[in-house]
Amino acid sequence: MFDVGFWELLLILLVALLVIGPERLPGAARTVGLWVRRARALVSLVRDEVDRQMESDSTTTPVRQADDESAKRESGQ
Numbered sequence: 001m002f003d004v005g006f007w008e009l010l011l012i013l014l015v016a017l018l019v020i021g022p023e024r025l026p027g028a029a030r031t032v033g034l035w036v037r038r039a040r041a042l043v044s045l046v047r048d049e050v051d052r053q054m055e056s057d058s059t060t061t062p063v064r065q066a067d068d069e070s071a072k073r074e075s076g077q
Contacts, residue, residue: 004012020028 016028017025
């Protein structure tokens with residue numbers, strides 16, 4: 001997703017250390033990790049639901065087509 005290399009990560013950590021301070025940095029990192037974990041779980045849930053809906057739509061489409069064809073045949077007779 002994001003292309004963050006070693007040097008970029010090191011720079012971010014250094015800036016965070018200077019801005020937040022060494023005392024509050026572990027708590028801030030824990031909080032960021034918690035929010036990232038929650039965001040990933042939410043994205044996973046949405047992706048699974050979309051996949052289920054796509055599978056449901058693809059499996060019901062041939063049945064609907066067969067019903068439409070049989071209804072056309074019956075009404076034509």
